[in-house]
Amino acid sequence: MPTTPSQYREVAQRIRDRILRDRVYLPGAQLPKEFELAAELGVDRATVNRALRVLAAEGLVYVRRGKGTFVSTLLTPIHRNAAARYRPENRTEGGGRGAFDVEIRRLGLEPKSELTVSRVPAPEVVAKVFGVEPGTEVVARARRMFAGEAPVQIATSYIPVDIAAGTALEEQDSGPGGIVSRFAELGYAQVRMSERLSVRPPADEEANFLKMTPDQRVYEVVHVGWTAEGRPVEVCVHIMPAHLWELEYDWEVPVG
């Protein structure tokens, strides 16, 4: 509740206006250096620096150390519809048209992702869902995802070894329909899903890969897929820069 004046916010607002309203600085363009902005706006460089930190935290600009400050090119959020992305027609993952691909192409960008499959000790959250001791070995499918050249998400699926061992779930190429289809073929059809989401500052490693500042925030989405018997068979943890994504959920209301 800053009743205090606050020049740095005024400076931030003026620069924000130049970007969004007056289009003085276009997406991708480099801003004047801090020293110049300071001189032009009649404040100290420290004040401009703080203002730019605010705009960077919002995702409006990004800073490349030693190079300069630039207007972000991804000004429209990426839309993710949780229920829709798991419907069969959106899951033709093997053919290169998975839900993520659709989400990114909708913005006219080129999706890209890198997958690493391995066995790891179950993280705490995952162990809790599976009902095993933390540290129990599970299969991990870690995906690092990009829109164009920009990293936009880390998604790591965890699967109990007794389900995945020796199956397509441990392969690099999960085949047509994505891994949800493989689960079904193995007798673990997922009939119910849940997602629990929170927002927090990025961990160092996350900030590093996602090119985020400590002032920005990530969504942490813990997705769980359940079989008809009520067994959780897949936990997927999604980490997404909060300023880049808009999330949607749809559901039917039970009669009553």
Place this chain on the structure above:
Amino acid sequence: MPTTPSQYREVAQRIRDRILRDRVYLPGAQLPKEFELAAELGVDRATVNRALRVLAAEGLVYVRRGKGTFVSTLLTPIHRNAAARYRPENRTEGGGRGAFDVEIRRLGLEPKSELTVSRVPAPEVVAKVFGVEPGTEVVARARRMFAGEAPVQIATSYIPVDIAAGTALEEQDSGPGGIVSRFAELGYAQVRMSERLSVRPPADEEANFLKMTPDQRVYEVVHVGWTAEGRPVEVCVHIMPAHLWELEYDWEVPVG
């Protein structure tokens, strides 16, 4: 990607540890003044101030101008299950046991809320959902919600005038089962719901009521209720401090 040392982050981490791990500063307790922390940790007061800003942004501490800095008391997030909260058994709102009440009492806190009913020009988002001109008159039910003394949410429902005029939807007390039950009685049973959520810095007015700093973030959840005919009959915009809430969504997966 701060490969730069950064004393202020180290200071923040040391204070964070004292709160979470070593329990030197307990929930509700006042921290030493910035000047003292600075002397003790061997840094300038500006550095301590910046470190505390980081912790305040996370919601771990809060600052009362002129008084001091205190450890937050709400260290466990409030859990909100979107689908569950609209199920009939959780909607006995009139009796003082609505979904929000349950969410807060689960943490051992006392829920409280203030309602203001009025007619207002439709905000842009709302107008778009209803398919009317922005500025068209709609009924607004604005709720400001508290957990104990702490403000935790602003929720404003918008309803087309042709539906709400002269009905219980314009009354202060919406009666048993909450307004969703009233919609059903009026022939507008909501059979499908959607929520679109994003994260952003609080607007000044929001920060003011929710007692937030500009470095914190809010969820903006746009909830829409649809009838079987596909008409959107209610838009509810929820504003929640992101560090206070954890959101959950459950859904069934169509067979295939």
Place this chain on the structure above:
DNA sequence: GAGTGGTCTAGACCACAGA
């Protein structure tokens, strides 16, 4: 008025990018 935090300036030094 005393106590506490919020912000601003001025100057200095460091880290990283690129020629």
Place this chain on the structure above:
DNA sequence: CTGTGGTCTAGACCACTCG
């Protein structure tokens, strides 16, 4: 080696709370 941002310090002044 130069240019750009990131951070730290020291000192000053302002705003809000409470006695």
